[in-house]
Amino acid sequence: MKEILLLKDGEIVLKxxxxxxxxxxxKKNLKHALRSAGRFEITSAQSTIYVKPLDDDADLEKACEIVSRVFGIIAFSRAAVCEKTIESVLETAPKYLENQLNNIKTFKVEAKRSDKKFPLKSPEICREVGGEILSKFPHLKVDVHNPDLVVNVEIRDFGAYVHGEPIRGAGGIPVGTGGRAAILISGGLDSPVAAYMMAKRGIRLTAIHFASPPYTSPRAEDKVVRLLRRVSRYAGDMVMYTVPFTKLQEKIKDECPEELFTIIMRRLMMQISERIAEKYECQALITGESLGQVASQTIGALSCTDEATDMLVFRPLIGMDKQEIIDIAYKIDTYDISIEPYEDCCTVFTPKHPRTRPVLKYVKEAQEKPNFEPLVEEALQNLKVTRISADDE
Incomplete structure (x- = not known):
């Protein structure tokens, strides 16, 4: 029996x-994402994207798993393809859905007739298919209000399709339609979730990670790579630029007031990230900050951080509490990696009593006294480039 995937556009229909x-x-994103599941023909018509296997060994189970993570799809169905006759539909529906029908008590049939030349109207199709299913599965009853299974029959221009209830898709809009931005990525819970949320809004991601060896171990950087591979299941392939940050952090520790360590560090990160982002044609920066979560994320501290860059800064987690962030981390399968005990550079030189209400004038004065620029240039000249793909997991 031939099968196909029927994909429903989400917000795209409003464009x-x-x-x-x-x-x-x-469609381009789907083609790229599905390359590991086999060869597929991808076409669109009547507000539906058709994903048709071109080989017998195409892995439809894997294809469904991949499609469920592609932004821009609100729902999808794995469907049987049959001839556009009522006889073929009546033969296909009970056979294709046999396993599901054997394990339920109630059902109903819904029909959509896009091809108005088809001789039966939608209510007539429902009646015919429902009667056929009842004759083959006498233990079943029809329940139009709360059925265990909805049997869907779609009569379209290109053929007839039978499937069960649609599977919820990832939603959002296609990655690449919202521009490009750089995510400041650490090994914690927050920044991978922030990356996922901005990819859902169509952003193509570039990643920037700050490493401080020997204070941070190679395992900490490997942890970030593994997190980004999980994010790339949704966001697609990306490049990570690792910034050697040790000398800058040591200079901050030696020459800046302790209570301002974190603020000055964050300002330097933003300034370095802005320069990387501009070089690689990113239009914004993304951080995983949530208002009030730590001392560097108060309104005053965030204002001081923002002043360090002229680039737009997205903070998709700004109004979320920790449990909401954790819930998304579980959903996108980054939680277990994020809680691994490898420290990132943000936690290495944390002051005992950070300033929660910093004054911008004094922060800028403290940052301007040391000459950071030679070390910033050195860091930019020694970026490590890592290409990230979900296929490498």
Whole structure:
């Protein structure tokens, strides 16, 4: 029995005259994501994207798993393809859904007839298919209000399709339609979730990680790579630039007031990230900060951090509490990696009594006294480049 995946667009349907360009990006993303599951033909018509296997060994189970993580799809179905006759539909529906029908008590049939030339109207299709299923599965009853299974029959221009209830997709809009931004990524819970959330809004990601060997171990950097591979299941392939930050942190520790260590460190991170982002055509920075979560994330501290860059800064977690962030980390499968006990550079030189209400004037004065620029240039000249792909897991 031939099968196909039927994908329903999400927000794309609201894009008016731009809808075609969004769909083109979505199809390109699907083709790239599905490359490890086999060869597929991807077409679109009637507000649906059709993913058709081109080989008998195409892995539809894996394809479904991949499609569930592609932003821009609100729902999808694995469906049987049959001839566009009521006889073929009646033969296909009980056979294709046999396992599900054997394990439920109630069902109903829903039919959509996009091809108005089909001789039966939707209520008539429902009646015919429902009667056929009842004759083959006498233990079943029809429940139109709260059925255990909805049997879907779609009569379209290209054929007839039978499937169970649609599976929820990732939503959002296709990655690449919202521009490019750089995520300041650490090994904690927050920044991978922030990366996921901005990818969901169509952002193509570049990652920037700050490492401070020997204070941070190679395992800490490896942890970040593994986190980004999990994020890339949703966000697609990306590049990570690792910034050698040790000398800058040591200079902050030696020449700046202790209560301002974190603020000055964050300002330098933003300034370095801005320069990397501009070089690689990113239009914004992304951080995992949440208001009030730690001392460097108060309104005053965030204001001082923002002043260090002219680039737009996205903070998708700003109004979320920790449990909400943890819930998303579980959903995208980054939680277990994030809680591994390898410290990142943000935790190495944490002051005992950080300033929660810093005054910008005094922060800038403290940052300007040391000459950080030669060390910033040195760090930028020694970036480590790592290419990230979910296929490498």
């Amino acid at each position: 008016g005259l731009n809808r075609r360009s969004f769909e083109d990006v979505l």
